[in-house]
Amino acid sequence: MRNPQLNDKGELQHLLSIEGLPRETLTHILDTATSFVGVTAREVKKVPLLRGKSVFNLFFEASTRTRTTFEIAAKRLSADVINLNIAVSSHTKGETLLDTVDNLSAMHADMFVVRHAQSGAAHLIASHVASHLHVINAGDGRHAHPTQGLLDLYTIRHYKKDFTKLSVAIVGDVLHSRVARSLIHALTLMGTPDLRVIGPMTLIPAGVEKLGVKVFHNLEQGLRDVDVVVMLRLQSERMRGALLPSAQEFFKYYGLTTEKLALAKPDAIVMHPGPMNRGVEIDSAVADGSQAVILPQVTFGIAVRMAVMSILAGN
Amino acid sequence: MTLVLPDPEALCAGLVQQLKPRVTADTALVGIHTGGVWLAERLHTALDIALPLGLLDISFYRDDFDKTGLHPQIKPTQIPFEVDGRHIVLVDDVLYTGRTVRGAMNELFDYGRPASISLAVLIDRGGRELPVAAQYVGAQLEVPTDRMLVLDRDENGKLRLKLDA
Secondary structure, three states: OOOOOEOOOOOEOOEOOOOOOOHHHHHHHHHHHHHHHHHHOOOOOOOOOOOOOEEEEEEOOOOOHHHHHHHHHHHHOOOEEEEEEHHHOHHHHOOOHHHHHHHHHHOOOOEEEEEEOOOOHHHHHHHHOOOOOEEEEEEEOOOEOHHHHHHHHHHHHHHHOOHHHOEEEEEOOOOOOHHHHHHHHHHHHOOOOEEEEEOOHHHOOOOHHHHOOEEEOOHHHHHOOOOEEEEOOOOHHHOOOOOOOOHHHHHHHHOEOHHHHOOOOOOOEEEOOOOOOEOOOEOHHHHOOOOEOHHHHHHHHHHHHHHHHHHHHHO | OOOOOOOHHHHHHHHHHHHHHHOOOOEEEEEEOOHHHHHHHHHHHHOOOOOOOEEEOHHHHOOOHHHHOOOOOOOOOEOOOOOOOOEEEEEEEEEOOOHHHHHHHHHHHOOOOOOEEEEEEEEEOOOOOOOOOOOEEEEEOOOOOOOEEEEEEOOOOOEEEEEEO
């Protein structure tokens, strides 16, 4: 089957999920992002690559950080950015998703950045739009959040260089996490030998072992000698039914504290996709500690999104 | 007709002689990836330039992005000195249409306002499409328009010019 993310020449046309992409594509994105990190550190933080292009941020689901970093990335590429908070506009007036997209295409959009609560929404839009348009999935339901996976990958490569010797633990609410899914695919593709997911039985999806990860229900056991700890946000807003007794109890068993982090390698880094729930999945002493690279993740995220947008726009 | 290509090592020595009397404490060299960087490394050492060498990858400033897309291999631009007030010598291997130099100048100005920019090239092959001229030229050479003239570096670090189809 043809990969819906690639054009006729096999180039990246849309970024919908990391799953199914060749390793070279990921490496190309990360290498390009390295050049953009330099751009964002200088006096004029803009390059003229996407001058004259219009990027539409279509957010059907609330998000501040992701929308803002996409907006900054597009603006630093000199694109015009239009933010649409569709959760509170035409959607509620009954317009269908594809009608909304058609209308925006008629306004000469060049790129859509889509966040939607339904898995597959970005795929649907990508398969519907004209061939000169590009779609970036900025998170669809529980499915994927590829730019987050890429920025996590970038961060890990920045601090740890070589994926093929690493132990990485992903901790917490794996069940609801599209971030975890994207990162597992990305790390597997890059040849990471030891991937672990740690969480209570109720928050680990059934069959996750098939992705090549080891499952731990005990944080102390799972953290032993890892190089990278990726904490996930406890997504209480997505939880229906009694998955957890309480946030306090979750913290007791799965919250990352200084004592528990000490079980990992001494130079282990701690990541979190944000927004953090301090005292729920992560203790403040860790979040603000010397091993945390949570704020660099945000900065790298802009460079990674600039890389994705400029590669797509050029294909 | 076979074109006899000059030896870049000799041309490089010629550029050193041309540049030598113009070097001051405020002179900075900036090589344009990839051939220009190799050349700039040579000049930087030979001229004993005090300011660290700058490296420029103009992929983000190309004017043919809409046609060709992003270059598959982009190297980070590194300008490890304050651009403001400096006399910058841009270094490239081959000067042709002038579009690369235009991109390089635009990028430099995003780092600051240099006192001056001049251009040193190994080969000027003519064919300009923009009002760009080099102040320091290793050699002028007529090359058929359907051929690409590029600088190559072998594993021993020796420079060599070659013609690509």
